[in-house]
Amino acid sequence: MQLFHRYKIEFRLETNTFAISNLFQNPTIIHHAQVIQQAINTIHTLDNSPWSPLHLVLARASFAQERIYLDEQIRFSFNKTMINNMYVIPLLYQISSMNDHVSITRLHHAFASVITKHNILRTTLYVDTNGTITQHFLDTNIIPGDHMKLYGLTVVNIHNDDRHYMYEIIEKILNQADLFDLSKGHVINCHILRREQSNQSFTQNNNDLLNKDDLILFTIHHAMFDGASTSIFIRDLSLAYQSNGPLPVEDNSLQYIDYSVHEHIIDMSLSQEFWLLELKGYNLTHQLSLPADRQRSSTDQQRSGLASSAQITFDSETCASFLNYASSHHLTLFQLGLSVFYVFLFKLTHGQTDLCISSINANRYRSELVNMIGMFVSTLPFRVELDPHWSFDEVVEYVQEKCLSILEHSHYPLQHILGDNRLNQSNVSFLEIIYDFISVSKDVEHLCLNDVNLEQVSLEQLVKMSKFDFSLTFEHTPLSDNKKLSCNFVYSHDLFEKSTISQIVQRFQYMFEQLFETKSSNTPMISMNSSINKLALILPDEAEEMELVVFQRLENIVNDGMIVCTLIYCFIKVVVS
Structure with missing residues (x-):
């Protein structure tokens, strides 16, 4: 996928002339060059004019913004939801070196500079008098003078070194009722979490400096920001901090509001036909038979939003086996992980073959959108109709x-x-179960502020929020010295108990190890040519327990039989005598 998008950017290719399927059908670099040349030649015969900036300040919200705005209002209204900000994206970074320092004043100027450059970070979202969800970006020349308040930059002094205390503070920040106000364009914040200096009183100079273990937390509303926006935001923040001045802004650069307008006038009739055919005959209100502890009422579709997670971190051998399979079969890791998840759901639901879940797509389908901050992600149904007799290899080919x-x-x-x-x-x-695969970028793991390196801090330990009942996300760190593969299950407290999910996770890991067995594993490996029916979800200790129960029952049957025979013998003896 990354190579596909790189080609589109470098050679200015569009989807109607260059499709990702071309790369899988032609896996070598020489073939890629030929495909790219053909696409370039085709461009000259088609109308592929670039999208132009429209210089608008007000327009209808994008489809992605509309979806999030309505979902937040309908599914997560405050009368049941215990969490205020279901659509917050938190980014947490920590100074890791004793000798490094970050200026709060300079960081604030850099933060303001990024907001000035990217209109979407100072955009209001509201319903107008016609009932249309509308976006309106604020002109920097007429923004009120209290920049610190508008941009949400706050400093919190932490008086306790305990990490749990720090997480409690972050949880409170993320759950603040006034963290965002979309109607006023308050969509992003910067929170400084500074540990108390134990051995000195601050002077005017060092009071401005952040030191080792101090943290910077950014909170951004998902209606204005997505995962792919993170690297753009981090890059521009680093540049603005280094230059200590405003970022260059091109007057004729395409902005997110322009994308929204262009998006609404695209002819989508072919895609409409595709999706109607894709979902034909499927009961979209039918729930998959997951082993939930509670069922959601058909009349009450609101969510509490509360959730927990369970994680599996695979060892290096299992990770290598997974990666090697993907490479040898010309698969993306997303496709292979999705295939595994489908087979698991097939087994977990006792053989349901018509499966429909959700997954997400970056949806930056034009070169103009690649370096733009905004919300582009599309949530889509992924439906498969499996054959129980297929091998895993056949499932993978079908899913691809x-x-x-x-x-x-x-x-x-x-x-x-x-x-x-x-x-x-x-x-x-299908919106209750979601799958994703994330390859962690080095650009996101680190924030560099004028040679000061800040490392991203995981927020896994925080109380989870979930917009879905059940989700599986694989995470791969391809650029680190120790390449790691893990998967994270997030489950809603509305439906699942911790013990139930713990068992589901164990079953998934056991099945995964059957598919990608290593030399050091004791798990019996199934042939990739064998039917997926042969994969087992019954854990080894459960199998042993079942065998023991069967043996005891047989023993009881034998004993009962001997007693019956003895009674019959005695009865016959009495009758004869």
Whole structure:
């Protein structure tokens, strides 16, 4: 996927002339060069004019913004939800060296400079008098003078070195009722978490400096920001801090509001036909038979938003086996992980073959969108109809073709898919289970402020929020010295107990190890040519317990039989005598 997007940027290619399926059908570099040349030649015969800036300050919200705005209002209203900010994206960084220092004043200027450059970070979102969800970005020349308050930069002094105390403070920040105000364009904040200096009183000079173990927390509303925006934000913040001046802004640069307008006038009739055919015959309100502890009421579709997580970190051999399989079969890691998840759901639901879940797509389908901060991500249904007799190799091939066909139509909005099927977002079963695969970028793991290196801090230990009932996310760190593969299950407290998920996670790991066995593993490996029916979810200790129960029952049957025979013998003896 990264190579596909790199080619599109470097050679200015568009989806209608250059598709990712071309790369999988032609896996060598020489073939890639030929495919790219053909796409370039095709461009000259097609109308591929770039999107132009429209110099607007007000327009209809994008499809992605509309989806998030409505979902937050409908599924996560405050009368049941215990969490205020379901759509917050937190980014936490920590100074790691004793000799490094960061100026708060300079950081604030850099932060303001990034907001000035990217209009989307000072954009309001509201419903106008016609009932249309509208975005309106604020002109920097007429913004009120209290920049510190507007940009949400706050300093919190931490008087306790205990890490749990720090996480409690972060949780409180993330759950602040006034963290965001979309109607006023308050969509991003910078929070300084400074540890108390034990051995000195601050002077005017060093009071401005952050030191080792101090933290910087950014909170951004998801309606204005997505995962791919992170590296752009970090890059521009670093540049602004280093220059200690405003970032260059091109007057004719395309802004997110321009994208929203262009998006609404795209002809999507072919994609509409694709999605109607893709979901034909599927009962979109039918729930998969997951082993939940509670069922959601058909009349009450609101969520508490509370969730927990369980993680598996695979050893290096298992990781290598997984990566080698993907490489040898010309698969993306996303496709292979999704195939594993489908097979697991097939086994977990006792053989359901018509499976539909959700996954997300970056949806930056044009070169103009690659370096833009904003919310582009599309949430889409991924439906498969498995054959129980297929081998895992056959499942993988089928899932790969499915992913490639969906990718060509990933820009079609979820609300259109639901509307075409006369459904709404609150009662669709595929939106309850979601899958994703994340390759962690080095650009996101580190924030560099004028040669001061800040490392990203995981927020896994915080109380989880979940917009879905059940999710699986693989995470791969390809650029680190110790390449790591892990997967994270997040589950809603509305439906699942911790003990149930613990068992589900154990079953998943056991099945995963059957597929990607290593020399040091004691798990019996299944042939990739064998039927997926042969994969086992019954854990070894459960199998032993079942064998023991069966043996005891047989023993009881034998004993009972001997007693019966003795009684019959005695009865016959009495009768004869």
